[in-house]
Amino acid sequence: MKLTELFQRGEFVVTCEVGPPKGFHIEHLLHEVETYLKDRVTAVNVTDNQSSVMRLGSLATCKALKDKGLTPIFQLTCRDRNRIALQSDILSAAMLGIENLLLLTGDHTRMGDNPQAKPVFDLDSVSLIHMVKKLEQGEDLAGNALEGEPPKFAKGAVVSACSDSVDVQLAKMERKVKAGAEYFQTQAVYEPEKFIKFMEKAKQFGVPVMLGIVIPKNAGMAKYMNDNVAGINVPQEMIEELKKDKEKTKAGITGVEISARLIKECKQYCQGVHIMALGWESKVPDILAQAGI
């Protein structure tokens, strides 16, 4: 099922991100997904060597999820593949019956666990979206015809809604929409007022936007994200709130409460929510219940 069809029906779409393991054993991942996410989220989004850390492939993991009856979203970054490999992987996804894509530039190889690697970036996110659209029209990026019926996907992209240079991000978002992006998910949001302002400006593009949530596990994680992750700012009051969590040994309950609160405050302004649980998939049902979804 394509996410775009659900957006068109006016459904509030809920997706959750999972990161494949650093190895090929995915029993644990499948167990977590089946226990905590199946029937609770619309689709499961599989990262592509997230943060440039080498892991099991997104495409293979998507196939395993599909076999378990879930709807996977195939994340594809430009960091590791040239346009031939990217197009080939898109066709492979089509053959495996994967209908949802999230198309990204990707972090630089220097950010990850194989920093010696050559970064590819043959294409970037905008030209990647353009490329998928061309495949959907029955030809490859160079204009050569595909055999048979062309594939059709729901083409997703990302935007940093609370970036310190949100106007530069909005300009890129516009380019992505023009290239063919059909829905967006945002980087983690901790400042609803900034997100609402962003949505007022993003409305003009007429594409559905999913609020990005990273569950704040503790104060240390929040501070780390403030120092190291682009487009994320966890306000000081929220860090204080998380510190109290530890004092009362509530072990993550505050993170769940904050996530649910953020969703409640923002949901009337957006068309869905995308939760990046970073291993805390078990908290997702609670978050959704508390947020009234």
Place this chain on the structure above:
Amino acid sequence: MLITQLKSKDTIDTLIKGKTVIINCHGCKEVCFPEHEAAELQKELSATGNIMEVITRDYICNPDNLRLQLQKYMAKINASDIVMVFSCGVGVQTVAEYLEDKKVYSGCDTYPLPGFQGVTPLEFACGQCGECYLNYTGGICPITACSKSLINGQCGGSKNGKCEVDKDMDCGWERIYRKLEKMDRLDTLNYPAKVRKFWNPDADPPKVD
């Protein structure tokens, strides 16, 4: 060595919309410049009546040298709408930075050649990628100013205007956006999705005399 090759007449025609000053950079021993073709093209362009001045100098990549060489033309440059530069990518970037409020366009694409790269005092880098993007980006090169060499806008990795790869390096696309914003030229970013060509089969092979 490097080779500069003229962009097509069609491309240059779309750029010259108003009173134009042309700056050619000759004389640098590291660059093979199509002098004859450039002179022919500029003669043709002059027939339109838009060309106010054709300046030919050397080493415009050196900002001090550039300033001195342009001194006596500044009245004309100030009165012009467009400055069209025929040089390698470094020269165009130096002119674009010096004439920060002007529309500075590149009339050439720059290709690499093996061998001596010279002693040019570089303030800017040219990737010699064969498809100069400076006309889309306010004269700031996205190939060398962006760690990922992105040509369609900023990635999600910039924080406080700095690059995700090197926190001491300014985000190239932040610089490009701010410059276009300052010049009231953000409409420049409305170009269709660009796909980078690592080998340009449409272009004629670079000519060497």
